[in-house]
Amino acid sequence: xxxxxxxxxxxxxxxxxxxxxxxxxxxxxxxxxxxxxxxxxxxxxxxxxxxxxxxxxxxxxxxxxxxxxxxxxxxxxxxxxxxxxxxxxxxxxxxxxxxxxxxxxxxxxxxxxxxxxxxxxxxxxxxxxxxxxxxxxxxxxxxxxxxxxxxxxxxxxxxxxxxxxxxxxxxxxxxxxxxxxxxxxxxxxxxxxxxxxxxxxxxxxxxxxxxxxxxxxxxxxxxxxxxxxxxxxxxxxxxxxxxxxxxxxxxxxxxxxxxxxxxxxxxxxxxxxxxxxxxxxxxxxxxxxxxxxxxxxxxxxxxxxxxxxxxxxxxxxxxxxxxxxxxxxxxxxxxxxxxxxxxxxxxxxx
Amino acid sequence: xxxxxxxxxxxxxxxxxxxxxxxxxxxxxxxxxxxxxxxxxxxxxxxxxxxxxxxxxxxxxxxxxxxxxxxxxxxxxxxxxxxxxxxxxxxxxxxxxxxxxxxxxxxxxxxxxxxxxxxxxxxxxxxxxxxxxxxxxxxxxxxxxxxxxxxxxxxxxxxxxxxxxxxxxxxxxxxxxxxxxxxxxxxxxxxxxxxxxxxxxxxxxxxxxxxxxxxxxxxxxxxxxxxxxxxxxxxxxxxxxxxxxxxxxxxxxxxxxxxxxxxxxxxxxxxxxxxxxxxxxxxxxxxxxxxxxxxxxxxxxxxxxxxxxxxxxxxxxxxxxxxxxxxxxxxxxxxxxxxxxxxxxxxxxxxxxxxxxxxxxxx
Numbered sequence: 001x002x003x004x005x006x007x008x009x010x011x012x013x014x015x016x017x018x019x020x021x022x023x024x025x026x027x028x029x030x031x032x033x034x035x036x037x038x039x040x041x042x043x044x045x046x047x048x049x050x051x052x053x054x055x056x057x058x059x060x061x062x063x064x065x066x067x068x069x070x071x072x073x074x075x076x077x078x079x080x081x082x083x084x085x086x087x088x089x090x091x092x093x094x095x096x097x098x099x100x101x102x103x104x105x106x107x108x109x110x111x112x113x114x115x116x117x118x119x120x121x122x123x124x125x126x127x128x129x130x131x132x133x134x135x136x137x138x139x140x141x142x143x144x145x146x147x148x149x150x151x152x153x154x155x156x157x158x159x160x161x162x163x164x165x166x167x168x169x170x171x172x173x174x175x176x177x178x179x180x181x182x183x184x185x186x187x188x189x190x191x192x193x194x195x196x197x198x199x200x201x202x203x204x205x206x207x208x209x210x211x212x213x214x215x216x217x218x219x220x221x222x223x224x225x226x227x228x229x230x231x232x233x234x235x236x237x238x239x240x241x242x243x244x245x246x247x248x249x250x251x252x253x254x255x256x257x258x259x260x261x262x263x264x265x266x267x268x269x270x271x272x273x274x275x276x277x278x279x280x281x282x283x284x285x286x287x288x289x290x291x292x293x294x295x296x297x298x299x300x301x302x303x304x305x306x307x308x309x310x311x312x313x314x315x316x317x318x319x320x321x322x323x324x325x326x327x328x329x330x331x332x333x334x335x336x337x338x339x340x341x342x343x344x345x346x347x348x349x350x
Numbered sequence: 351x352x353x354x355x356x357x358x359x360x361x362x363x364x365x366x367x368x369x370x371x372x373x374x375x376x377x378x379x380x381x382x383x384x385x386x387x388x389x390x391x392x393x394x395x396x397x398x399x400x401x402x403x404x405x406x407x408x409x410x411x412x413x414x415x416x417x418x419x420x421x422x423x424x425x426x427x428x429x430x431x432x433x434x435x436x437x438x439x440x441x442x443x444x445x446x447x448x449x450x451x452x453x454x455x456x457x458x459x460x461x462x463x464x465x466x467x468x469x470x471x472x473x474x475x476x477x478x479x480x481x482x483x484x485x486x487x488x489x490x491x492x493x494x495x496x497x498x499x500x501x502x503x504x505x506x507x508x509x510x511x512x513x514x515x516x517x518x519x520x521x522x523x524x525x526x527x528x529x530x531x532x533x534x535x536x537x538x539x540x541x542x543x544x545x546x547x548x549x550x551x552x553x554x555x556x557x558x559x560x561x562x563x564x565x566x567x568x569x570x571x572x573x574x575x576x577x578x579x580x581x582x583x584x585x586x587x588x589x590x591x592x593x594x595x596x597x598x599x600x601x602x603x604x605x606x607x608x609x610x611x612x613x614x615x616x617x618x619x620x621x622x623x624x625x626x627x628x629x630x631x632x633x634x635x636x637x638x639x640x641x642x643x644x645x646x647x648x649x650x651x652x653x654x655x656x657x658x659x660x661x662x663x664x665x666x667x668x669x670x671x672x673x674x675x676x677x678x679x680x681x682x683x684x685x686x687x688x689x690x691x692x693x694x695x696x697x698x699x700x701x702x703x704x705x706x707x708x709x710x711x712x713x
Contacts, residue, residue, distance in 0.1 A: 010454065010458070014453075020686075329395075331359060332576055334397070334398040336393065
């Protein structure tokens with residue numbers, strides 16, 4: 001591939017936004033040197049062959065500010081993020097690593113609170129912390145505490161797109177025109193909870209992060225035997241970034257209906273006030289799922305029967321044309337493009 | 351998903367828009383002069399519902415967009431001084447000045463903090479008296495009262511290290527300029543709802559009376575804007591020119607007296623440079639004498655000079671409604687939201703960014 005030239009001679013905050021600038025950074029700085037067939041799909045996790053089975057392998061870093069927020073903290077977040085990256089590939093999360101970068105002077109009580117939170121969430125999610133590393137840097141060289149994790153999961157039966165016997169893995173290339181687009185609940189909770197905390201604006205009721213490990217929910221859906229074609233967890237850039245990404249990766253179009261999107265009134269209000277779109281705001285306990293229209297009732301029933309999928313909804317469908325583009329059918333009957341959020345919307349959201 | 355055949359909430363207004371425009375035998379150009387309207391028009395898909403002969407053009411309503419390069423350069427210069435922290439609303443960080451941007455200076459080590467209100471900037475100043483905290487005061491009547499209160503509080507509390515660099519502006523001036531000598535014949539103004547909450551709808555009476563241009567003060571929900579456009583088309587079709595209020599739940603003719611008083615106490619009118627429109631007499635706001643210690647330009651002996659726009663950038667033409675963004679030679683080539691050349695591509699309320707993000711119609 002020919003690498004696009006970097007247009008900035010410095011790293012900007014926007015390069016970490018999960019949008020166009022991040023894409024440019026990866027395509028022009030990282031892939032030209034490190035590209036290989038396993039890395040190339042740039043999916044949530046790489047799928048590796050190990051003996052008879054398939055493993056999913058992922059990594060993520062967590063720099064969220066503040067460390068503690070309504071509905072979670074950096075400890076819970078790092079476990080959920082790792083688990084969810086594996087789960088959306090249909091993999092049962094088994095093992096994770098924990099790399100800690102601590103700032104000199106961090107209150108020990110804060111560290112203990114974070115570690116307890118990691119323990120609780122890992123038990124809940126059925127993943128084990130099996131290796132780790134600790135580094136401390138001088139005061140001012142990092143902001144309290146950063147975490148890096150890697151996670152390994154085993155691909156479950158039924159984690160192949162189409163049918164349990166299919167060898168095609170879950171992923172954008174298995175998406176077909178006519179597929180229903182489903183989300184498992186309210187959008188934008190995590191981003192607006194962090195934003196509200198940081199801006200000092202309080203909303204009633206208080207906005208809570210949706211941070212949650214999703215393997216149990218996804219396992220329940222896959223266990224129905226319903227043919228799921230692809231899943232993606234909706235973190236930075238929200239639903240908008242995922243739909244743009246998946247439209248491009250699948251070479252298909254996506255059309256979602258504004259009136260079908262589950263968004264809490266408080267989140268919508270906060271978005272209006274602060275100038276965000278709920279579909280472009282980060283989540284930490286939400287997935288988008290693609291399945292044939294014929295499987296919708298089974299998938300929805302499984303989602304609705306689980307506490308983390310109670311507000312699940314069909315939000316749109318996959319269309320053959322125009323290729324590579326996502327559209328929003330608006331409330332007032334108009335239509336417009338859903339764009340890839342460009343750069344820094346909310347730095348250090350996760 | 352909506353069952354087929356069910357009526358959308360805006361159907362009655364879409365029908366009226368269709369009906370009125372069919373009785374008008376020419377192209378109708380309506381201008382919105384508020385960045386939030388620009389954004390709502392795109393995000394809601396409203397533009398895809400307008401008949402071909404009705405065009406909605408964006409005027410000088412995005413505060414970041416109308417701020418000239420000279421101001422950005424002055425802010426960048428301030429950010430490079432020792433013990434100065436720049437505080438600003440987010441969009442301004444990415445606007446390129448003549449040679450740099452605040453985003454780049456921040457990457458080089460300058461102290462630039464994004465805040466959500468001038469009160470946050472004041473809190474930063476209180477917390478660290480060793481630094482001068484300069485708030486980049488950009489915006490219209492909507493943001494002025496909050497800034498006025500922050501400055502007044504700083505004076506009362508003796509927080510001398512809190513300052514503003516003012517490029518504050520008022521709206522009627524440029525609307526007069528566009529109505530009087532604009533290159534584009536404007537058939538109606540979608541008047542800014544937020545500004546009108548403060549000024550009252552009567553601030554736009556001169557447009558209807560002197561220039562015979564229909565005005566409708568409009569709210570910010572998608573349905574507000576749809577209804578506002580229908581009300582303007584009704585005036586055009588019936589040959590009327592009045593100031594009507596669509597946004598009745600928030601706006602009256604007189605506005606918010608308390609906000610007007612605090613503005614007048616802290617600020618006085620001054621001439622102000624607008625990107626694309628040049629200097630408009632009396633269209634800016636500067637701090638009154640008793641508040642001079644909080645004026646960053648005065649404290650640092652800084653002169654906000656007029657600077658020529660960045661090479662090739664035609665944001666000025668866009669802001670006058672002369673050029674639609676896709677016709678700018680830089681649009682989607684050198685200039686994208688990731689690599690903006692001019693402010694209209696930076697701000698989420700800028701016409702270029704809105705066109706780039708939402709403007710392409712589905713095939």
